[in-house]
Amino acid sequence: MLWACILFPQLAMDGVLRHRADADSPLALLAGPAQRRVLQAVNPAARAIGLRPGQSLIAAQALSQDFATADYNPVEIEHWQQLLAACAYGFSSQVSLHYPRCLLMEVHSCLSLFGPWPRFEARLREELSALGFRHRITVAPNPAAARILANVHNGLVITDADALRQALDRLPVQHLGFSREAATAFSRMGLRNLARILAQPRDSLSRRFPAEVLVQLDRLLGIRPLALDFHRPPDVFEQRIELNFDVKSHQALLFPLRRLTADLAAYLAGRDSGVQRFVLHLEHRAMADSQVQVGLLRAERDASMLFELTRDRLEQLQLPAPVLAVRLAARDLPRFAPERRQLFDERPQQSLPWEQLRERLRARLGDEAVHGLSACADHRPERAWSTQSSIPQPISPLRPGWLLAQPQPLREASLHILAGPERIESGWWDGDDVRRDYYVIQTRSGQRGWAFRELGSQGPLMLHGWFA
Incomplete structure (x- = not known):
């Protein structure tokens, strides 16, 4: 298996900046009690004027008054992680929020769908950048190693155990995921990277350090699996x-x-x-x-x-x-059915799908201003169709697309009858009885129409509609 770790080093700051139109202006996130506000995070523009995380608000204002502030909100960080996990769920069914401010994704099973990893990674980075979140991505054979490598690398891809061991051996002990006390103890012993730690007898390490240290070492090497809870997007x-x-x-x-x-x-x-x-x-x-x-x-x-x-x-x-x-x-949030489109669209920049055009017209003109046509189960032409706001149903090609409000007599002498008669007798049950013989006619100018003569009548044909 291959696991990708996506680390968001400035998740809180990015979450605030993406809502501000002036994202390039100096901004600092504040934490702490009202009596002593402290800068928790700063954006690059604020760092350029001398602001640093950990400064008190009073000290920062002594340096410059030209910066905006916002609250550092841990609840918002959790919200952004949930949103990012829901987006990542479109790439992999195994997405975990096990570590703070990062996502773990199983990607090996997705390569057949999204292509080789460079293409997969490019698409993933494009979507994350469009959402406004800075990130680092690493890939390793196990999730714990992928998370640790993201501390010092961006874009690193390791697919086998030997290469993983070589990459981990060089990492400083401060970046291996140990507690601060364990990392300090290793440094004082002269064990400043993973290679030197693994060179020590395991019994000696177990006597000097808590069990969590050995568990972390085994997880980094893939000896012990990391138990993960996988994310499932909510239904709202x-x-x-x-x-x-x-x-x-x-x-x-x-x-x-x-x-x-x-x-x-x-x-x-x-x-x-x-x-x-x-x-x-x-x-x-x-x-x-x-x-x-x-x-x-x-x-x-x-x-x-x-x-x-x-x-x-x-x-x-x-x-x-x-x-x-x-x-x-x-x-x-129903299931989504993609729109069917032609493989080769000759002029895509000048075309608009009917569904999008219909929705835009409804939004601008009102829900009741846009209607479709639907066929009804009635032989009488005047009652064989109705307006509706839902998706229009196709009208039979044997009937004209334009039906006149009132039939008009045809007095042209050179009419050419193409088809007919088609007799329609219906409506006796509701008092609107219709008894007609219909013909498909063609005028001298080439127009095709639909005309009828009342049954038993000797008068002229009555034009009832035009074909497109």
Whole structure:
């Protein structure tokens, strides 16, 4: 087996930055009591002006006042790990959150689906970067070794035990996953890497160190398996973004909305499902949330489409008060059926699938403004079709696509009858009796029409519809 470890060294900072339009501005995350706030993490822009993790807020403000702050929230870190695990579930069915701020994935069984590891890795990195999370990835024959190698490597791939032993032997003892006390004791004994530790008699190590040290050594070498609990994505999606200031316009809501719909699409792809209904909650200070209901006729998961539909519906809402936070909740997550497309699309940049066009029209014009046509079980042409908001059903090719509201007499002398008569007698049970002989005709200009003559009548043909 091969295990990939994806380490997120700045998970808390990335989780905050991805919600800010000014991600390149100096930002520091604060922790600690109100009397002594401490910088827990800083972004590169804040580091460039002299800020460092561990500084007190007072000391940082003495260096510069030109930086923003946000709270370091462990609950948010757990939320981001769950989101990332749900996205990784689309690549592997064995995803674990055993270690903090990282994902473990079994990837050997997935290579036949996603291709060789370089291609697999490139796709994985592309999706993680699109989500806004910095990361390091290593691959090793066991998950414990993959996690330890991610401390000092990025992109390292080891597939056999001999190469793994050589890579681990050179690692400093501080990066081997031991407790701080055990790592300090090894250093004082002059055992500063794994090779020197493994050269010692095992009995001697067992007398000097706790049992967890030997267990960790066995896990690194693959002698003892690491017990893992595998992640299963939840059946609901809910995510909230707290805004940095009171928002009074729709335009300022588009950035968090785009992030929410992108996260929803990534989550749906991971669990191989779509979304048919979801709600966007706009939170206000002293009143109930404003809600934007988004309903689709079929399950979708395209990020751009979800964003466009939600934006169109959001713009129809009059904001009753400034918005403090936005929250997206989706609980209707049916199985996703990919759209069937032709292998060779001649002009893809100028085409729009019917499903997407229909949903955009409904979002902009309203749910009741867009209808499809469906055939009904009635022989009378006037009653053989109906409008509906669901997916349209195909109309028989033997009937015209354009039926006139009122039949019109045909007085053209050079009509050519192509087919007929087809007799339709129906409706005696409801008082709307129809007795007609229908013909497919062609005019002098080449138009094909559908005309009838009442049974027993000697008058002109009555045009009832045109074929496309």
